[in-house]
Every structure is written in C-alpha cells, then in structure tokens.
Amino acid sequence: MTIDWLHFTPAISALGGALIGLAAGILVLLTGRIAGISGIAGGLLQRKTGEIGWRVAFLAGLLAAPAMYRIVMPLPETRVDTGWLVLVLAGLLVGVGTRYGAGCTSGHGICGLSRLSPRSLAAVLSFMAAGFLTVFVTRHLLGG
C-alpha cells in the first residue's frame, strides 16, 4: 500500500462529512426521521400513506444540491470510469443489497454509527469489506 498524497483531501473531506452529519442531525432532531438515502428512496416504493411527502421533499432537495452548489462555484470534476454494463450490474446490487441490509453508507455509516448501533457497525464492516475485496479483485487480480 502507498498513500495517494496527491488526491488526499483530509480537511475538506472532514468538512463535507460534517455537513452530511449536520443534515442527518437536523432531520432527526426536527422530524424524528433517519437520513438514510436507500431507506428514504426505497420507502417511496412501498407507497405508505403519510410517508410520501417528506421523502419526496428530502430527495428533491438532494437532487437540487448540484444546482445550488453551482450558484457559488463550479462543480468539482467527477469521473466514472466504470463501463455501462458493469455500472448497471453495480446499480442493481446496490439497490437490492441496501434494501435487504436495511441501509447504506448514510443510514448505517453516518446515522447508525452515530447512534452506536451494533447492527449498523456489522453492516458497515460488511459493506466496507465487500467494497475493498471487490476493488482488489477487479483492479489487481483481473487487472481491470
């Protein structure tokens, strides 16, 4: 392992993380809801009455985030190197997996760990391990 000092952005990444934590904290303190993106989006598909409005409002705000960011400064560069076919497979896995696992990087990673939930810790360790392993296989064993 070598550290990629060129791309390492400790301060700005910690600041971004704090904003994510702030948003999750605002949502839970004011509305009692968990800011887990997979749960909010997946929950829409259940069409439960009284559970639609706040989900749509939050997701609309999330979708509008890049536009709001652009008002102040141009969006940072984003690169998606993954090919279309693998991308669709990845999307399916993320969709099914987060619903079975009842959470993703936000619901388990930020909210769950902040609540000191053992279930979330187990989930985070599982998806992190799978993520590390997958990149090891695709980049170093298959040489993709």
Add this chain to the structure above:
Amino acid sequence: MVLLVSFLAGPIFGIGLIVAGMANPAKVLGFLDLAGNWDPSLALVMAGGIAMGLALFTLAKRRARSLLGLPMRLPAGTRLDRRLILGSLLFGTGWGLAGICPGPALVLVGAGNAKGWAFAAAMLAGMALFELLERRRS
C-alpha cells in the same frame, strides 16, 4: 414545516457529499483500493460525519418526540441476522464495482451525469425487485 425541513436537509446533505468528494466515483474507488495508490480521504468523511452525528443523535436519542412534535423513528432492532449481513455484502460489492452508493447516485443524477442516471435507474430497479420479492414472501 416537516416538508420544508426535509427539503432543506436534502441540499445540505448533497453539498456535503460534493464537498467531501463522495460524489466523485473515481475518488471513492481510490479509497476502496487499499492495495493500490490509496486515498484515505473517505475515512475522514466518516470521521467528520460521525463526530457531528454523535453530538446530534445523542440529543435526539434522549427525546421521545422530535422538536416539531413527531415521534422519534429510531430503529430499535439489535439482531444481527443473515439479511443484514448478506444485504450489506451485496451492497458493498456493487459499491466496489462502480464507486457509487445511493446518496452520490442521486447527486450525480441532479448534476446531469449520464452514467449517474444509468446507475440510479438500475438501483431503483433493484429496490423495486426487493419490494416485489418481499410482497411475494408475505
């Protein structure tokens, strides 16, 4: 009021993702590539998020109702079951293939990124598939 708060929390969350670098799949994969040229940045995203979250969730946990008077919907389960672990492993595999998790997927959609749209469409299809299987089971 609930709708307004939810709508305002969305962009704070999304801008946090953009600032943190989470909305750039190449950077996320740089973090997941332990054996390569490793970019530890996302560990600091987690640290920053949890530091802030720990303070605010500790306050939230002490309350029976939210500041707007709604019931606190904090997950109560403690069981580590197969669904939790297998689901998380599937999610992590998809995350490792593309470097995109659900929040950043929606930010990429909002930014008009074509590959973000493809990923998000597949992700929603996966979530719909889950609902379908769940309904059949019950």
